[in-house]
Amino acid sequence: MFFDPDNKIVRLCAEGMQLEGKGNFEAAQELFSQAWEASQSDLERFIAAHYVARHQKSASSKLKWDEESLHYALKIKDERIKTALPSIHLNIGKCYEDLSDIQRAQEHYQLAWSYGQQLPNDGYGKMIKAGIRQGLERTFN
Structure with a gap:
């Protein structure tokens, strides 16, 4: 970032x-x-x-703040913001999962995965990708 x-x-x-x-x-x-x-x-x-x-x-309070973060991230015109989107969607997906809204969790995990190509291939990127994979596995199995 x-x-x-x-x-x-x-x-x-x-x-x-x-x-x-x-x-x-x-x-x-x-x-x-x-x-x-x-x-x-x-x-x-x-x-x-x-x-x-x-x-x-x-989880509902965390979701509010994560969605607030996403709201402002999407208003930023700099392309580099895309590196933050996988993490934000991962966090939102986890909130929905914790709230037992599996469909919305899946949607955000899939969005996180789709933005995952923006992540660097370093420790941070690998950690976020692993979290996304785990979220997808938990909610699709």
Whole structure:
């Protein structure tokens, strides 16, 4: 992706991820919420919503934030955003699966798979592709 390390929203989310790594999830969620409140552009809203989604307590609440992230991602005109779409659709598919809406889960897992060609062939790309395959296997078997 194309994240500017000088962008306030990106910095808040990066700091939140560091706190997550240390097990300080409440403080991380606070930074992600601050990022959402301060976000102004579609890119900033996409990023912040993605991270806010990570700490939701229910699948329906997580789904709301993942769909919010997708909404703003689709408004971004830069082609590089397509590298984020497999992960977003994977997350949405998992929410629907957790909510027992298998048909909608399958739809999003299939969308994730269709965008999967945009992923790099590195550790991140392989992890997302594996998650998509597992989601497809769980919901189609």
